[in-house]
Amino acid sequence: MSELRWNPLTEEWVITATHRQDRTFLPPREHCPLCPTRPGGPPTEIDRPTFEVAVFENRFPSLHRVPPTPEVDGTDLTPVRPAAGVCEVVVYTPEHDATLASLPRRQIEHLVGTWAHRTRELGARPEVEYVFAFENKGEAIGVTLHHPHGQIYAYPFLPPILRREVAAAAEHLSRHDSCLWCDLADQERRDGRRIVVETDAWQASVPFAARWPYEVHLAPRRHVGWLHELTRGEVSDLAGVLQRLLKGYDGLFGFSLPYVMAIHQRPTDGADHAGYHLHVEFYPPNRSETKLKYLAGSEAGAGAFINDTLPEETAARLREALPS
């Protein structure tokens, strides 16, 4: 069953989704549910021999277009809501062994177009307050399917991290009459030490206060809030930067680097979020070739991240790993 339970101590919604315990877990490639259905083979999620980009509703969703009745009753202190929303899977390519880094640039442009389309369409649903496109890559992150794909969650609430970013953006706009991300990007450009990739339209850097050793934030130079506001040139440039950055990640330790990719756009709750700036965040879990960063006592119990590396040094290593 699935429902939203309010935690009044942290002021956040928690989604229960017990049916997800039964989801497909690391099937062999001949039983991959994201590959096109082969003639005579078992049916997969994809009913044609090929496609450019495919999107389907998750078979094991955390949020539902028609949500089930909650299993428990809420109270004034701990309200419960139906788990309304939408969970989609975005299949990047029919090629089972591809990665986002290995896709042709034009295919990445189409993927950006797909994310933009889904943000507009899902964000127009009355119950949806935030559309979140993301990718979990690699078993270290907990992926259950190797076929290159991402996910989209259309939440009926503003998730905690986005809520904090939205509040910070509004506060900065009110105090300085400028965008927080634009001001941070200017500061990074003047400093230069944490920049990883720069183009005419985009800038990627390891954040000054990075929580993960090789965390990178990528933002357009122009102040826009959603992917569907990007021009054709900006989309093309973004595809090139993504290719370059992700190949750099793969070159860092000589293997396909796991990561979480999180696309942060403005909420779709109808409020004015003029100070919020579209950006993409990457959190690889590796702190070295063989060691992972775990969310342990300080991070999980107190919410205070400890980074074992210096952003200025990891940015330099990433620049060296970029393809020439």
Add this chain to the structure above:
Amino acid sequence: MDDTPPPEPTVERVDREDGRYLLYFSWPDEPAPPNPSDPPEPRDGDADE
């Protein structure tokens, strides 16, 4: 930098028996824009490495 909007995809919807939908995205065939990160084509007379 091309300031025009990106091409809109064609979206074909398939409604499954289990109530879920499946969307196939496709784009019109078009020439690829110039890629500034691609190395320039070798000129006549350039020596091979």
